[in-house]
Amino acid sequence: MDKNQATGLILISILMIAYFWFFAEEPKIPENGEDTKIEQIDESQIETTRTPEVKEFKNDSTVNQELINQYGAFATVAKGESEITTFNTDKLQISFDTKGGRINSVELKDFETFDGKPITITQQADEEKELIFNTATGPVNLYDLYFELVDAPKRQITDGDTIQFKYVAQIDANKSIEQIYTLSGNQYEVGYAVAFNGFTNEILGDQLTLRWNKKMRKFEKDLEQSRVKATVNYYSETEGMDGLSERSEDDSEQLTEAVKWFSFKQNFFMEAIITDIPMNRAEFSTNIEDLSDDYVKRGTAKVEIAYSEFQNKAAEFKYYFGPNNYKALQKVAPDFEENVYLGWFPISLVNKYVIINVFYVLEKYISNYGVIIIILVLLIKLALSPLSYKSYVSMAKTKVLKPQLDEIKEKHGGDMQKAQADQMELYRKVGVNPLSGCIPLLLQMPILFAMFYFFPSSIELRQEAFLWASDLSTYDSIVNLPFEIPFYGDHVSLFTILMTASTLLITWSQGQVSSVQGPMKNIQYLMPIIFMFVLNSFPAALSFYYLIANLITFGQQTLIRRMIDEDKIIKILEENKKKNANKKTSKFQQRLQEAMKASEEAKKGKSKGKKK
Structure with missing residues (x-):
């Protein structure tokens, strides 16, 4: 090849590269709307860690774009499958859902309803629960996101045993949300913690809002008496334990002081959340509007918790699902036994x-x-x-x-x-x-x-x-x-x-x-x-x-x-x-006689007034 041929080939190559670079058509999307699949090596699979896989969404998918518009940076965990995992302790049968990484249902093993059915003290069908945080695209409910279960060694926890496991929503390699649960074999308490790891500007504002709307199921024979005993109670360090009226069919209250626990309390059973973290601007209400005879009362709660309590650390809480046993409740939280009403002072x-x-x-x-x-x-x-x-x-x-x-x-x-x-x-x-x-x-x-x-x-x-x-x-x-x-x-x-x-x-x-x-x-x-x-x-x-x-x-x-x-x-x-x-009249008897005399004179005065 002489010098002229070599020069010609080089010029032709340059022209072809320039043509395909500037004038080539963009890759066409298949008519079925699915993205073309390009096989890539997932570097996270090479490592031996248990970090959940980071999901990727293509911007050109209509469905995925809607998720991005709604959830923003959290769109990667806004789509998935609901999977239920059940754990058994000596006291509870408790199941969890990957959607929301939340508790799906809790059954009390030692108790039955009046007609011999299991007591399921909580289940998703009976409640609406939200933990809201603000983002650039709007408010996001933590329990709408999808999590993956990790670190769950066994499903059966017996007396003396305690296990801890996590539900993790991996946003990307450095950002995640963790929900950590702790179960013990012989307790009605369930440890709960939430952590937002690695976020900088994705979460706006300084408060998270917990909203909880719960329909309390009927477990006893007498519906009327069961409704009289159902309410929402709460505890603040300044005022102590208090609650809404049990006998009221429609009651509500807004608090200025922070609360440390609140409970959906029935006559013999209760569901509650407890923490040392201040829960501010609390609002509670109860009513029986549009409730069937399967339920005794509806309770609602709304509180705000500082985001700083969750940021790069676990905000610790505790659930209580169990019986209203006075002695047992004394060990759960301050004044928690007051959920069992024993009368007014000094009767109590x-x-x-x-x-x-x-x-x-x-x-x-x-x-x-x-x-x-x-x-x-x-x-x-x-x-x-x-x-x-x-x-x-x-x-x-x-x-x-x-x-x-x-x-x-x-x-x-x-x-x-x-x-x-x-x-x-x-x-x-x-x-x-x-x-x-x-x-x-x-x-x-x-x-x-x-x-x-x-x-x-x-x-x-x-x-x-x-x-x-x-x-x-x-x-x-x-x-x-x-x-x-x-x-x-x-x-x-x-x-x-x-x-x-x-x-x-x-x-x-x-x-x-x-x-x-x-x-x-x-x-x-x-x-x-x-x-x-x-x-x-x-x-x-x-x-x-x-x-x-x-x-x-x-x-x-x-x-x-x-x-x-x-x-x-x-x-x-x-x-x-x-x-x-010859003994003188005592001072007490003198006062008593004077009181009787005054009372008689008052009666005479009234009778004279009527005659006039």
């Missing part, structure tokens, strides 16, 4: 420091809860027997004074002021305090009302049978009525009927030593009937407790009546009358 103190502790001690040694209730009544009655004796003796003293009290009424006729003054003078001389019979009864009232809150909240009684009652935690229906009686219900509770009969018996027995006459004597027989209506739909355990308490009280009164000699009481009162003949 009686339950927390006396009744619950005695009940749990008995529970260790006795398996029959009906027998536990009987022993509990016996112990309480034994502890209160000095007060009961004093009250009964006081009524006996009032009874022996009745003839003298009747003489005073006849002497003064309709002048109540003078009659009351002479009555007080008689009480002073014989050494009888007319209030001494009431004070012991008042001191017993906190325990009486404590049971009114304790039994309906005790999960230990749930589905425990005794005699004809199949479940002590709800009413014992012996007859289902084809209609509903106002304020009573559509069933007949036998324990409530027996409790009412025994209360009437106690009222009659006390009337034998009481000086109460006239309308008041008849009114006291009305109260047991009112309680029959109130307690008909309450737990059988409560009516059974009052029944046993009434029977023991009747036995106590019968025994005390035999021990008391009314003739001796009369002699003692006469001796006191002689001793106190």
